[in-house]
Amino acid sequence: MTSSDPFGIYVHWPFCKAKCPYCDFNSHVRHAPVDALSFARALATELAWFAAQTPGRTVTSIFFGGGTPSLMPPAAVGHVLDALAALWPVSPAVETTLEANPTSIEADNFRGYRTAGINRVSVGVQALDDGDLKALGRQHSAAEALDAFRLAATIFPRVSFDMIYARPGQTPEAWQAELSRALAEQQGHMSLYQLTIEPGTAYFDLHAGGKLMMPGDGLAADLFDLTQELTARAGLVAYEVSNHAAPGHESRHNLLYWRYGDYAGVGPGAHSRISAGENRHALIAEKHPETWRGLVEKQGHGIISDSVVTREDQASEYLLMGLRIAEGIDIGHYAALAGRAIAPAKLKHLEDLGFIATEGPRLKATPEGRKLLNAVIAELAV
Structure with missing residues (x-):
């Protein structure tokens, strides 16, 4: 970023x-x-x-x-x-x-x-x-x-x-x-x-x-x-x-x-996604309000989990979030994150079913595909 x-x-x-x-x-x-x-x-x-x-x-x-x-x-x-x-x-x-x-x-x-x-x-x-x-x-x-x-x-x-x-x-x-x-x-x-x-x-x-x-x-x-x-x-x-x-x-x-951008989440139970160099961090805060406040007063933050999101998991998250929106995802960016392109046969199969459409570099879920979005994403992510 x-x-x-x-x-x-x-x-x-x-x-x-x-x-x-x-x-x-x-x-x-x-x-x-x-x-x-x-x-x-x-x-x-x-x-x-x-x-x-x-x-x-x-x-x-x-x-x-x-x-x-x-x-x-x-x-x-x-x-x-x-x-x-x-x-x-x-x-x-x-x-x-x-x-x-x-x-x-x-x-x-x-x-x-x-x-x-x-x-x-x-x-x-x-x-x-x-x-x-x-x-x-x-x-x-x-x-x-x-x-x-x-x-x-x-x-x-x-x-x-x-x-x-x-x-x-x-x-x-x-x-x-x-x-x-x-x-x-x-x-x-x-x-x-x-x-x-x-x-x-x-x-x-x-x-x-x-x-x-x-x-x-x-x-x-x-x-x-x-x-x-x-x-x-x-x-x-x-x-x-x-x-x-x-x-x-x-x-x-x-x-x-949905575009998989960076955000900082503050407060009890908040999640964050922060890019640092080549890494992307997933942070989670303590959920219980008073316990969270005590942690903040003690150490300046209430974060209880900070993990690096693997490239493969980033690709999965990008696919999961991006296909929810009408503009879809950038196929090349997904391939760069996943380390592999989506198999052409999978794309053709889902296109033939009317669940996805490709427009230039972008992959989108169709109105029919949105009804079965979890299944479409699972098929593409395998």
Whole structure:
């Protein structure tokens, strides 16, 4: 990586009001008030450690994720952003995103976040059906979510409308009505994720016990097709499997991940990918918030794992991330990482099936291939 290559910062805020039954992220509920500024100071300290590892880089995107970053007081967000700006050059066109839950209490912080330097919010609406919101463990109503989104759209230059579909009992007719309602509100970007059952979640246990019936593969595929049809009709391009945007509204930070760029992740459980010479390092921070903070106070960072990613593993990660996006991967770059080219016979077989397409030096998954992306990647990586 060179100093001119995109470089992102991910900031993890691990606290939530409640644990959603489908969530497998590193999130924690505290029944006593969180000392937000002490965690913000620890984040700033860990940022300083990463700055020493990445001299000469310019920050092009910043992303506050969680957990629930919209539980951060604006002063804490400002403290982190001020620290970051003192440690690295920051691009004048930097994208600074914060994930926000649309409760009225959290929406009250929106103007403070904008003043602190946030210029994009990703609003976790998740559903526009009050019964489904309750089943998903969300703390807001559909009306409250729409009010919060509309407020965000008046404050921030860019906003994303985020939803979950393929929910238990959801029909294509219900999803068409719900998504159409959301498309009438969106402001250029939508993240639309199919609900997946992850180990370690309450939904996983319910599903394993036969108490949660999920849509079958056929229905899930129909809902995916419907999503692509309605978003395309509204002028939102499916630039990634689950993300749709009008031109110029794509998430630049998430594109950094999918293009396999470098990023530093600070906060409990955060991951990083940092290039150093010929090597690429994978770093992981301690997941438990208070333990992480203690490590930062003791040694300047909360990193508990730092491993060199082999060229073969880099190739696998590049393939896994890059085929999620419409632009695909550079075939030559993959071959350089893997130490071998993809067998022409494999490419022809998958092209004949209609799952991939090659355009000059680039390899892309087709719309049909995106439905079976894991299988396509597994075939190519062997």
